[in-house]
Amino acid sequence: xxxxxxxxxxxxxxxxxxxxxxxxxxxxxxxxxxxxxxxxxxxxxxxxxxxxxxxxxxxxxxxxxxxxxxxxxxxxxxxxxxxxxxxxxxxxxxxxxxxxxxxxxxxxxxxxxxxxxxxxxxxxxxxxxxxxxxxxxxxxxxxxxxxxxxxxxxxxxxxxxxxxxxxxxxxxxxxxxxxxxxxxxxxxxxxxxxxxxxxxxxxxxxxxxxxxxxxxxxxxxxxxxxxxxxxxxxxxxxxxxxxxxxxxxxxxxxxxxxxxxxxxxxxxxxxxxxxxxxxxxxxxxxxxxxxxxxxxxxxxxxxxxxxxxxxxxxxxxxxxxxxxxxxxxxxxxxxxxxxxxxxxxxxxxxxxxxxxxxxxxxxxxxxxxxxxxxxxxxxxxxxxxxxxxxxxxxxxxxxxxxxxxxxxxxxxxxxxxxxxxxxxxxxxxxx
Amino acid sequence: xxxxxxxxxxxxxxxxxxxxxxxxxxxxxxxxxxxxxxxxxxxxxxxxxxxxxxxxxxxxxxxxxxxxxxxxxxxxxxxxxxxxxxxxxxxxxxxxxxxxxxxxxxxxxxxxxxxxxxxxxxxxxxxxxxxxxxxxxxxxxxxxxxxxxxxxxxxxxxxxxxxxxxxxxxxxxxxxxxxxxxxxxxxxxxxxxxxxxxxxxxxxxxxxxxxxxxxxxxxx
Numbered sequence: 108x109x110x111x112x113x114x115x116x117x118x119x120x121x122x123x124x125x126x127x128x129x130x131x132x133x134x135x136x137x138x139x140x141x142x143x144x145x146x147x148x149x150x151x152x153x154x155x156x157x158x159x160x161x162x163x164x165x166x167x168x169x170x171x172x173x174x175x176x177x178x179x180x181x182x183x184x185x186x187x188x189x190x191x192x193x194x195x196x197x198x199x200x201x202x203x204x205x206x207x208x209x210x211x212x213x214x215x216x217x218x219x220x221x222x223x224x225x226x227x228x229x230x231x232x233x234x235x236x237x238x239x240x241x242x243x244x245x246x247x248x249x250x251x252x253x254x255x256x257x258x259x260x261x262x263x264x265x266x267x268x269x270x271x272x273x274x275x276x277x278x279x280x281x282x283x284x285x286x287x288x289x290x291x292x293x294x295x296x297x298x299x300x301x302x303x304x305x306x307x308x309x310x311x312x313x314x315x316x317x318x319x320x321x322x323x324x325x326x327x328x329x330x331x332x333x334x335x336x337x338x339x340x341x342x343x344x345x346x347x348x349x350x351x352x353x354x355x356x357x358x359x360x361x362x363x364x365x366x367x368x369x370x371x372x373x374x375x376x377x378x379x380x381x382x383x384x385x386x387x388x389x390x391x392x393x394x395x396x397x398x399x400x401x402x403x404x405x406x407x408x409x410x411x412x413x414x415x416x417x418x419x420x421x422x423x424x425x426x427x428x429x430x431x432x433x434x435x436x437x438x439x440x441x442x443x444x445x446x447x448x449x450x451x452x453x454x455x456x457x458x459x460x461x462x463x464x465x466x467x468x469x470x471x472x473x474x475x476x477x478x479x480x481x482x483x484x485x486x487x488x489x490x491x492x493x494x495x496x497x498x499x500x501x502x503x504x505x506x507x508x509x510x511x512x513x514x515x516x517x518x519x520x521x522x523x524x525x526x527x528x529x530x531x532x533x534x535x536x537x538x
Numbered sequence: 539x540x541x542x543x544x545x546x547x548x549x550x551x552x553x554x555x556x557x558x559x560x561x562x563x564x565x566x567x568x569x570x571x572x573x574x575x576x577x578x579x580x581x582x583x584x585x586x587x588x589x590x591x592x593x594x595x596x597x598x599x600x601x602x603x604x605x606x607x608x609x610x611x612x613x614x615x616x617x618x619x620x621x622x623x624x625x626x627x628x629x630x631x632x633x634x635x636x637x638x639x640x641x642x643x644x645x646x647x648x649x650x651x652x653x654x655x656x657x658x659x660x661x662x663x664x665x666x667x668x669x670x671x672x673x674x675x676x677x678x679x680x681x682x683x684x685x686x687x688x689x690x691x692x693x694x695x696x697x698x699x700x701x702x703x704x705x706x707x708x709x710x711x712x713x714x715x716x717x718x719x720x721x722x723x724x725x726x727x728x729x730x731x732x733x734x735x736x737x738x739x740x741x742x743x744x745x746x747x748x749x750x751x752x753x754x755x756x757x758x
Contacts, residue, residue, distance in 0.1 A: 227738045231745040232725035239733055295719045299746040355719065359626050421750040430740055439736040446731040455716070456728045 114428045117374050122401030128189045139202035147269040148433035151217045152380045153200045158317025160194035163369045170362050186403045207325045208256045212267040218245035223436035225307045239443050247277030251483045263501030271435050276512040280483035281521035283344040284476050286468035289452045290351045297357035302423045309372045312352040319345035336482035363411045370404040379431045473524045487512045549607035551653040555589040557617025558646050565639040598672050629717040631709035644691040651688040721745045
């Protein structure tokens with residue numbers, strides 16, 4: 108692979124002129140990758156950048172609904188049209204023979220290896236711990252969906268993951284169900300936070316939002332009650348994650364600052380995609396879209412200067428180091444799992460689950476949503492009941508994970524809430 | 539005289555009174571100083587009367603009080619902006635919040651006062667006797683009260699700020715830490731098992747940089 112620099116001056120790099128960015132239907136719809144020989148991290152980049160484009164499209168509409176300035180509305184309309192064309196190109200790279208569940212496994216691989224690497228790179232310890240917390244939840248989702256893939260389609264999840272991401276239970280999904288306010292975190296301070304922390308947060312927020320949208324949009328496509336319920340359960344956790352990560356953003360950022368931040372986030376992500384891509388055909392797409400985003404960034408940077416008197420370099424720095432890459436993070440994830448599996452959220456902080464306050468609001472919430480069964484645990488029980496010998500590829504991996512799951516699931520706060528009331532003082536509280 | 543221009547301005551002034559009324563409603567409801575609360579309520583009532591006076595004036599000049607001019611829309615956005623501040627910024631002490639409310643009153647009353655000053659000047663300069671008479675009557679009725687609103691807000695805000703600076707109480711520094719991610723308090727104080735191993739080089743950077751102002755000054 109050609110060596111490419113990891114630092115760029117996003118304000119000076121030449122982009123593709125805006126009037127040369129629209130594409131025909133034929134140009135924008137490319138041939139999909141082959142699910143049998145695509146590199147797992149090429150697929151991960153496709154999923155991430157689809158989420159990034161959807162976030163930028165969504166934010167642009169939100170901004171457009173709150174401004175009456177013709178120049179700004181006009182540029183929003185122009186750049187948004189390009190964003191949605193890019194989104195089509197990227198999302199249409201996914202092949203038609205990749206099932207919803209196979210794609211779901213890939214989504215969770217993105218969540219795990221994106222979150223882990225961002226956490227490892229994150230300078231703000233509070234933001235990093237927020238990432239670590241979300242990491243263990245997505246890590247568990249990967250295991251639960253892997254069981255479902257095996258149960259419903261008889262497929263080996265590792266055919267998607269390609270050995271790059273482990274399948275082991277994380278913090279049990281049954282315990283991801285929090286009172287909505289408990290999810291809220293403190294926010295960074297926009298004047299003092301490093302641009303890197305802002306880019307990390309917005310990138311992860313985009314990916315989680317995309318995961319939420321995917322589960323909510325496709326969870327109903329399975330006839331199995333268990334599958335439908337599992338998508339409902341994990342889909343709601345993704346909503347938690349969107350609330351969780353968006354609360355890290357400084358609310359005093361203006362619309363224009365956020366718009367520039369979105370464009371910079373796109374440049375950051377297209378740049379690492381371009382730098383790391385192993386498929387030459389797809390690398391070309393990342394390069395082209397990077398060129399488009401550089402122009403968007405320049406145009407919106409000028410708007411910030413013109414309407415707010417702010418030089419975007421003063422906000423986001425002269426140069427940008429792009430350190431991110433999709434790579435294995437197994438050792439890091441295991442370390443986080445070992446230290447933090449039993450942590451739970453309290454208001455703007457974290458606490459071990461055996462030291463939660465009696466009136467922890469999430470006990471009540473779990474009592475409501477877990478009443479009548481927990482799909483993420485039911486899928487494990489169903490698999491256990493089958494007592495199938497390990498004979499196919501992947502069976503051993505899932506068997507090993509299942510043994511861990513049986514142990515950790517029995518010890519969740521959700522199990523305590525659903526139990527006979529003797530498990531914790533808090534259980535008595537919610538009865 | 540350009541009557542359409544005057545009617546556009548009156549629509550704007552009417553919106554300023556409406557914004558003032560809403561501002562007084564909010565600040566009176568959360569003020570903990572009974573003397574200030576009483577003043578806010580009284581000024582709010584007077585502002586409601588000024589609003590009615592302007593409606594009557596617009597009708598008398600042949601205008602429509604339902605008409606909303608472009609600059610009235612601007613006035614409305616600005617008034618909402620004053621109240622939006624503490625929806626966006628948290629971490630204020632009660633004293634800071636109440637001082638901010640009073641500062642918003644000063645900003646709103648400054649504009650309001652300028653509006654009535656303009657009407658007073660127009661009443662002196664306009665040729666049309668009917669318009670002149672109508673303007674003079676409303677100015678006579680309202681202008682003294684607007685003078686009082688502005689001078690009271692300016693003087694009281696100064697007194698309040700002087701008192702805070704000289705006598706306190708100084709707010710606890712933790713108030714800011716309750717909303718911001720870092721870098722204080724150290725993560726060990728708020729997280730039972732922070733991760734230190736397996737991190738990469740960027741994670742070792744100081745999490746906070748100098749403000750844009752300081753950076754701009756440094757770069758000249």
